[in-house]
Amino acid sequence: MTFSRFAAVVREGEIKLPKTLAGVTVPRQNEVVINLFADGKVRINGQNYAVADLTGFLQRLRQSDETGTNLSVNLRGDEKMSYQDLSSFMNACARADVFDVSFATAEARQ
Amino acid sequence: MKLHRRHTKRGRVEIIPMIDTILILLIFYMSFSQFKAEEKRIDAKVPGPPAESAVRDPLDIVLHVHDREHIAVAGGGVFRVDDLAVYMSQVAMVKHEGSVAIKADPDTAYGDVVAALDACALARFKRVGFVPVQQ
Numbered sequence: 001m002t003f004s005r006f007a008a009v010v011r012e013g014e015i016k017l018p019k020t021l022a023g024v025t026v027p028r029q030n031e032v033v034i035n036l037f038a039d040g041k042v043r044i045n046g047q048n049y050a051v052a053d054l055t056g057f058l059q060r061l062r063q064s065d066e067t068g069t070n071l072s073v074n075l076r077g078d079e080k081m082s083y084q085d086l087s088s089f090m091n092a093c094a095r096a097d098v099f100d101v102s103f104a105t106a107e108a109r110q
Numbered sequence: 111m112k113l114h115r116r117h118t119k120r121g122r123v124e125i126i127p128m129i130d131t132i133l134i135l136l137i138f139y140m141s142f143s144q145f146k147a148e149e150k151r152i153d154a155k156v157p158g159p160p161a162e163s164a165v166r167d168p169l170d171i172v173l174h175v176h177d178r179e180h181i182a183v184a185g186g187g188v189f190r191v192d193d194l195a196v197y198m199s200q201v202a203m204v205k206h207e208g209s210v211a212i213k214a215d216p217d218t219a220y221g222d223v224v225a226a227l228d229a230c231a232l233a234r235f236k237r238v239g240f241v242p243v244q245q
Contacts, residue, residue, distance in 0.1 A: 018224040022231030023150030074151055079221030083175075083214040086223065087243040102151040103224060 018079040019108035028102070031072045032061060036089060038080040051088045058096035072100035152224070152231050155209075155239035171201060172241075173230075175214040178222045181229075191225045198233035209237035216243050 015035055034054070035043040042049040049057060062071050073093055077086065093101055172184040173194075182188045189197055201208070210230045214223050223240075230238045 020228035
């Protein structure tokens with residue numbers, strides 16, 4: 001348990017999430033976590049992708065899902081990445097017919 | 111008669127049980143403490159197909175994010191992100207069913223855009239979407 005926590009910190013430490021006051025911590029079912037770095041790199045489950053490949057990736061995920069539940073995407077974007085990258089990501093989701101998108105944020109201290 | 115002096119046992123600190131206890135406490139706190147603030151999530155709308163996104167709801171509140179200090183609300187002025195949360199709360203009292211469209215310059219930082227999204231979420235706007243950058 002101790003070491004798995006350390007592993008999680010190492011994984012998450014690379015992306016600096018924006019801090020927000022609003023937001024919920026409840027996880028969703030059938031959710032894919034997409035990491036988007038400040039330099040535009042995309043990493044999903046430890047594998048690197050290009051933004052252009054995202055549409056195909058999400059379409060394959062939707063087709064392979066046998067449960068029939070809607071696929072949702074959680075974007076873990078670096079706070080320094082540009083709106084252009086966010087726009088490209090949103091377009092990729094829209095093209096793959098994935099409209100259930102949430103944004104991962106870190107809890108801001110009041 | 112020979113009197114025996116009574117030996118009183120002098121108290122002393124037991125080092126070894128103390129080390130054991132400290133180690134157990136250390137492992138306990140390492141296991142259950144949070145090294146990082148908990149991750150949250152904010153939901154938003156993805157722009158739909160072009161035909162759908164072209165038709166804009168007249169009740170849409172449009173925010174243009176330049177940076178954290180300059181967020182323009184169409185017909186409402188320019189706000190800092192802290193003031194925007196207050197303004198959006200006031201707007202929400204009138205247009206509680208309204209939707210918000212957030213747009214930004216292509217090089218605007220994602221953190222600043224999410225700050226605007228946070229202000230909308232705090233004001234309990236449920237329908238918040240992003241306007242894609244024109245290619």
